[in-house]
Amino acid sequence: MYLEKIRIDNFRNYTSAEVELSPRLNILWGKNGQGKTNFLEAVAFLTLGRSFRTRRDEELIKDAAEGFYLKGEFTEDGEDLTLEVGNDLNRVLVKINGVAYKSKRELFGRVRTVIFTPDDLQIVKGGPEKRREFLDLYLAQAYPAYREVYLRFYRALYQRNALLKRLKEGARNLNQLEIWSQRIVEEGSRVILYRQQALAEISPWLNQYHRAMSNQQESLRCIYRSPGEAAQEPDLKQIEDGFCRALHRRADEELRRGYTLVGPHRDEMQILLNDRWELRVYGSQGQQRTAALALKLAMVDLIEKTQGTAPLLLLDDVFSEFDDSRKQELLQLLTVGTQTLISTTELKEEIAFEGPRKTFKVEKGVISSA
Amino acid sequence: MMNYYPKPMSRLIKELAKLPGIGPKTAQRLAFYLFELPRDEVVGLATAMVEAKDSLKFCAICGHLTDESPCRVCQDTTRDHHLLCVVEEPKDVIALEKTREFRGMYHVLHGALSPLEGIGPEELNIKQLLNRLQTEEINEVILACDPDLEGEATALYLARIIKPLQIKVTRLARGLPIGGDLEYIDEVTLGKAIEGRQEL
Numbered sequence: 001m002y003l004e005k006i007r008i009d010n011f012r013n014y015t016s017a018e019v020e021l022s023p024r025l026n027i028l029w030g031k032n033g034q035g036k037t038n039f040l041e042a043v044a045f046l047t048l049g050r051s052f053r054t055r056r057d058e059e060l061i062k063d064a065a066e067g068f069y070l071k072g073e074f075t076e077d078g079e080d081l082t083l084e085v086g087n088d089l090n091r092v093l094v095k096i097n098g099v100a101y102k103s104k105r106e107l108f109g110r111v112r113t114v115i116f117t118p119d120d121l122q123i124v125k126g127g128p129e130k131r132r133e134f135l136d137l138y139l140a141q142a143y144p145a146y147r148e149v150y151l152r153f154y155r156a157l158y159q160r161n162a163l164l165k166r167l168k169e170g171a172r173n174l175n176q177l178e179i180w181s182q183r184i185v186e187e188g189s190r191v192i193l194y195r196q197q198a199l200a201e202i203s204p205w206l207n208q209y210h211r212a213m214s215n216q217q218e219s220l221r222c223i224y225r226s227p228g229e230a231a232q233e234p235d236l237k238q239i240e241d242g243f244c245r246a247l248h249r250r251a252d253e254e255l256r257r258g259y260t261l262v263g264p265h266r267d268e269m270q271i272l273l274n275d276r277w278e279l280r281v282y283g284s285q286g287q288q289r290t291a292a293l294a295l296k297l298a299m300v301d302l303i304e305k306t307q308g309t310a311p312l313l314l315l316d317d318v319f320s321e322f323d324d325s326r327k328q329e330l331l332q333l334l335t336v337g338t339q340t341l342i343s344t345t346e347l348k349e350e351i352a353f354e355g356p357r358k359t360f361k362v363e364k365g366v367i368s369s370a
Numbered sequence: 371m372m373n374y375y376p377k378p379m380s381r382l383i384k385e386l387a388k389l390p391g392i393g394p395k396t397a398q399r400l401a402f403y404l405f406e407l408p409r410d411e412v413v414g415l416a417t418a419m420v421e422a423k424d425s426l427k428f429c430a431i432c433g434h435l436t437d438e439s440p441c442r443v444c445q446d447t448t449r450d451h452h453l454l455c456v457v458e459e460p461k462d463v464i465a466l467e468k469t470r471e472f473r474g475m476y477h478v479l480h481g482a483l484s485p486l487e488g489i490g491p492e493e494l495n496i497k498q499l500l501n502r503l504q505t506e507e508i509n510e511v512i513l514a515c516d517p518d519l520e521g522e523a524t525a526l527y528l529a530r531i532i533k534p535l536q537i538k539v540t541r542l543a544r545g546l547p548i549g550g551d552l553e554y555i556d557e558v559t560l561g562k563a564i565e566g567r568q569e570l
């Protein structure tokens with residue numbers, strides 16, 4: 001699936017723009033603060049149903065406008081898909097192939113999208129929640145059932161936390177606590193299994209991308225850390241048993257603190273350099289940034305494999321910290337069948353790319369062919 | 371907006387807006403609609419509302435919505451009084467009755483376990499259920515809670531407390547859409563689910 005045409009009205013600094021894109025490489029070129037990231041944000045909003053920069057949609061509305069409107073026309077093998085989304089005086093408009101839907105959530109998963117922004121350094125450098133968020137966003141796109149399992153787990157978790165809070169405040173009903181423990185173990189173990197399987201699956205790609213971008217110097221590996229781990233091969237029964245044991249171990253502490261201390265909402269994805277060094281602690285900023293990009297590129301492969309079609313790839317300001325040789329490597333890596341949108345401040349004529357490409361100039365919220 | 375209307379109108383709008391799913395705009399539209407209706411139709415509606423409120427109650431035995439207690443199902447001697455189906459809401463009884471597959475008795479819990487909403491076992495019609503299981507001759511309990519997270523937790527909880535009473539406990543067959551609401555599941559699917567119920 002690729003984005004043929006996008007319309008952007010009253011979104012961030014765009015008043016009205018309509019752009020036809022190349023099915024392969026698209027370069028958005030312009031100085032900082034002109035609207036390159038806003039353009040990528042619009043594409044992401046259409047396909048994910050939300051912004052990667054804010055949770056408050058009102059922020060996306062252009063100053064003095066009453067609402068924004070986005071329309072994307074996608075196509076693949078003669079099959080067309082039109083996504084529309086708008087926010088007008090806090091009313092949400094969502095249309096898929098012209099049919100209205102109530103929630104922006106409906107947009108998610110129709111067209112898969114992988115985004116890389118400079119903030120993604122935090123996936124490697126930040127707290128464990130950043131890595132869990134990363135896994136959840138892309139696993140939900142790679143495995144449509146993951147989203148359902150994940151939502152069910154969180155619902156069970158909120159219920160269990162509400163009960164633990166009441167128990168902490170003196171309510172007595174431990175019988176019911178066992179029921180909710182069983183629910184989070186059942187749903188949560190599936191979440192863990194999906195995450196472990198995904199990490200096993202992306203492992204060769206991840207390593208390959210990181211090696212290519214580090215002049216074949218370094219290897220990269222991710223390990224899923226969960227109280228239920230131990231098995232070499234991901235196995236649901238073993239995960240459930242480990243989860244149960246960990247819950248039992250911390251039962252008293254949970255009652256004292258009034259919330260759930262064990263589960264996929266507390267798990268960690270460890271990123272190791274050369275099988276040894278934890279990149280979060282020991283990596284240089286350059287290594288961390290390369291690893292974050294390698295993780296995103298590996299997700300492109302995973303989604304292509306599970307969904308049979310490559311996702312859109314949005315790369316915001318990806319060149320800025322790479323030297324020329326790494327830029328070449330990067331472009332080589334991107335010469336797969338993926339529609340790619342890259343924003344950059346430098347337009348070097350030597351951006352070597354075989355295949356269809358378009359270059360756009362972005363200036364003060366106006367986008368034009370360059 | 372309210373201040374621009376004469377008092378009786380703004381009061382009507384205010385009352386209508388309290389109804390679930392009715393926002394201020396819809397309330398306004400409904401109020402104008404009611405105003406334009408012939409008087410006897412408005413009286414008919416108002417009387418229906420008051421009469422329903424005055425005559426409806428929950429059955430003292432099963433908790434189903436009824437105008438006489440015990441309800442017609444509980445009074446029906448042609449039904450199987452050894453078979454008890456536990457549901458969350460009165461509307462689930464209606465849905466199961468429509469299938470015509472089930473000829474046993476009902477017990478309505480009036481909700482499902484949900485700590486988030488402060489609903490624990492004490493808030494549900496469970497004490498009365500245990501009372502019935504100990505005094506009536508019931509051979510089998512079918513747990514027909516909604517197939518969502520809260521419904522499944524409730525069924526799990528009930529299975530645990532019923533098991534020691536040496537009564538057979540079954541659940542509606544899987545294959546019901548997950549996260550669904552029992553009343554929205556079509557009659558054929560629901561009928562099959564009763565037929566294919568599984569022991570816990």
Ligand SMILES: [Zn+2]
Pocket residue numbers: 429430431432433434440441442443444
């Ligand atoms: Zn009754």
